[in-house]
Amino acid sequence: MPNTGDLPAYRWTVLFASALILAVSMGSIVNGMSAFVIPMQDAYGWERGDIALINVAGIVGLAAGGLIMGPQADRRGTRPVVMFGAFAIGACYLAASLAHALWQFYVLMFLAGFFGAAAIFPPIMASVGNWFPVGAGLAIGIASGGQALGQGGVPFASSFLIKSFGISGALGITGAIMLAVLVPLSLLLRQAPAISGRSASARAVEEKTYPPARLVIPMMSAAILLCCTCMSVPLMHLVPLIQDRGFALDEASSVIFLMLMVAIAGRVAFGKLADIIGALPAYMTATAWMGLLVYGFIWMDSLSGFYLYAVIYGFGYAGVMTGVLVSIASLTHPSRRASAMAIVNLFGWVGHANGGYLGGFLFDMTGDYSMAYAIAAYAAAVNLVIVGTLYMKTRGPRLRAVSA
Numbered sequence: 001m002p003n004t005g006d007l008p009a010y011r012w013t014v015l016f017a018s019a020l021i022l023a024v025s026m027g028s029i030v031n032g033m034s035a036f037v038i039p040m041q042d043a044y045g046w047e048r049g050d051i052a053l054i055n056v057a058g059i060v061g062l063a064a065g066g067l068i069m070g071p072q073a074d075r076r077g078t079r080p081v082v083m084f085g086a087f088a089i090g091a092c093y094l095a096a097s098l099a100h101a102l103w104q105f106y107v108l109m110f111l112a113g114f115f116g117a118a119a120i121f122p123p124i125m126a127s128v129g130n131w132f133p134v135g136a137g138l139a140i141g142i143a144s145g146g147q148a149l150g151q152g153g154v155p156f157a158s159s160f161l162i163k164s165f166g167i168s169g170a171l172g173i174t175g176a177i178m179l180a181v182l183v184p185l186s187l188l189l190r191q192a193p194a195i196s197g198r199s200a201s202a203r204a205v206e207e208k209t210y211p212p213a214r215l216v217i218p219m220m221s222a223a224i225l226l227c228c229t230c231m232s233v234p235l236m237h238l239v240p241l242i243q244d245r246g247f248a249l250d251e252a253s254s255v256i257f258l259m260l261m262v263a264i265a266g267r268v269a270f271g272k273l274a275d276i277i278g279a280l281p282a283y284m285t286a287t288a289w290m291g292l293l294v295y296g297f298i299w300m301d302s303l304s305g306f307y308l309y310a311v312i313y314g315f316g317y318a319g320v321m322t323g324v325l326v327s328i329a330s331l332t333h334p335s336r337r338a339s340a341m342a343i344v345n346l347f348g349w350v351g352h353a354n355g356g357y358l359g360g361f362l363f364d365m366t367g368d369y370s371m372a373y374a375i376a377a378y379a380a381a382v383n384l385v386i387v388g389t390l391y392m393k394t395r396g397p398r399l400r401a402v403s404a
Contacts, residue, residue, distance in 0.1 A: 010190070011131040015139055017188040018124045019146025021082065024181050025089055027150020028174060029058045029117040030352060031235040033109075035158040035253055037360075038243055039167055048240065050102060052360035055236060056353040057106040061113025063349035066122045070342025073123030078338075079189040081119050086182035089116025093175030097168045113349075120182075122345060126338035129329035130192040136329050137279065141271020141322045145264040148318055152260025155239065159253040192334075211394045216331045217340060219390040220324070221347040226383035227287055227320050228351030229358070233369075233376040234297055234313075237359035241369050247303055255303070259310035263318030270319025274326040280391040283323025284384060289316025291380025295373045324348065331394065355379075 033055040040051050073081045092112035099105050125143065132139035154174075161170035234241075238259075242252035266286075274282035293313045300306045324344070332340040359372040 011139075011192075013188055014131050014190060015128060015142060017185045018128055018143045019149075021086070021120060021182055021185050022124060022143060022147040023150035023153065024178055025085070025117055025120045025150070026147045027152075027154035028089070028093065028178070029062055029109075029113055030147075031055065031151050031232070031356075032154040032158060032174070033058070034236050034239045034256070035155040035162060035249065036167060036170075037236075037240050038249065039162050043167060044100075044102075046102060047360075047364050049357065049360035049364045052236060052357050054102070054105045054109050056357045058109035058113040058117070059349045059353040059356070061110035061115075062117040062121065063113075063346040063353070065114035065118025066342035066346055066349070069119040070122035070126070070338040070340075072119075073126065073338040074336060077191045078123045078127040079186060079191075081123050082189055083183065083186040085116045085119025086178065086186050088112065088119065090175050090178035090182065092116060093171055093178060095175075097172030097175065099168075118342075122338050122342040124189075125325050126329075126334075126341050127189065127192065129325075129337055130334050133334075137271040137274035137282070137322070137326045138268065139271070140325045140329060141268040141274075144271075144322050144325060145267040145318075147321070148260045148263035148267055151235065152257040152263070156253045156257035159250045163250070211331050213332065213336075213340070215393060216328075216390070217343055219386060219393075220328060220331075220344045223383050223386045223390070224324050224344055224348035225351040225354075226379040226386070227290070227324070228348040229355040230290060230294060230351075230376040230380040230383070231317055231320060232352040232355030233359045233372050234294060235352075236356035237363070237369055237372065238297060238310075240363075241297060242303075242306055244368075245301055251303060255306045255310050258307060259314035260318075262311050262314040266315040266318030267322045269315070270322045271326060273319070274323060274330075279323060279327040279330040280387060280394070282319060283327050284387050284391065286316055286319030286323050287380055287384050287387060290320055291377050291384065293317075294380065295377045298370050298373050351379075 037048055037051050040046055041048060069081055069085070089112045092108050096105060096108045099108060125140065128139050128143045129136045158170055158174070161173055165173065238256050239249070239252045242255055243249060270282050270286055273285070290313070293316065296309055296313070300309055325341070328340055328344055329337060355376060358375065359369060362372040363369055
């Protein structure tokens with residue numbers, strides 16, 4: 001068993017294991033189905049809105065399951081909960097390789113989200129914040145950078161798997177990779193010593209120094225609902241948008257892959273920015289960046305234009321999730337952080353599901369993506385107002401760093 005007594009050393013093992021777990025699991029659930037939209041449309045004749053609901057089912061499962069799995073991690077520890085999620089998500093993808101009806105994909109992706117991704121995301125993000133009582137912004141930025149790696153890498157890899165092995169083969173190979181990678185990595189996770197060793201009386205005293213949960217959780221929930229509605233439109237529908245311009249699936253997937261590779265740097269950079277200027281100001285900066293630029297994808301018509309714009313958009317958009325996660329960590333007590341992550345992120349995943357479905361629905365209704373991307377920009381603007389209001393109500397030293 002690794003020596004967790006050496007806190008400065010072992011926390012980096014936890015951090016990088018967490019980043020890789022998030023890359024594989026969240027990359028598959030959040031927007032991994034984006035590469036399957038047109039292949040499924042061609043193979044089965046389903047409409048894009050109906051296909052997008054497969055992704056929605058996974059995200060809704062993630063949102064609902066987090067309410068159970070987050071508190072379980074607070075009580076039982078991170079490792080057993082994440083290991084359970086690793087088995088669940090891998091098994092669901094293996095089963096999906098045998099599915100051929102829409103309802104089967106809906107059910108299996110919901111289960112993958114509820115029992116798989118929900119047992120991974122809130123516990124891991126809370127754990128990273130707990131292992132890094134100082135400099136949590138940078139640490140959470142690195143962990144969420146792993147998620148960005150997966151959100152770009154999984155659709156990109158899926159495009160080649162689909163071409164070589166078909167839809168069912170791609171899903172089966174993805175499930176096998178999940179089991180082979182996620183289960184061993186989950187064994188490296190440990191509870192932060194400083195958290196597990198703290199007395200109940202000490203926690204009660206420390207909680208009084210945090211802003212009231214009745215203020216933080218509702219406002220952060222409303223904010224993340226809107227920002228995730230915005231970001232999920234290009235995450236789910238940038239690949240189909242580029243294909244509609246006449247480019248091949250692998251070319252379209254390479255654009256979002258590039259965008260999310262740049263997003264790795266953006267998530268880390270905005271995490272460091274949160275340590276410097278505060279979590280909520282960093283979150284507002286990233287939200288403004290995303291909202292101002294998201295509609296610009298509609299104006300692109302060349303592959304080189306998409307590449308360039310994806311780099312610019314991707315760096316700033318990436319800071320949004322880092323800002324959300326660092327803000328939650330900054331404003332909630334460590335002993336209840338996984339539960340808070342689960343509650344707030346429930347609304348984030350609902351936003352992801354909303355934007356993902358909205359893009360497909362509005363495309364089916366209007367024949368293009370203009371309206372969907374316009375609504376995405378509007379959602380980001382309203383989110384900015386909410387976060388600014390929360391900042392004014394909670395200004396203080398805890399916004400600069402997570403306190404132990």
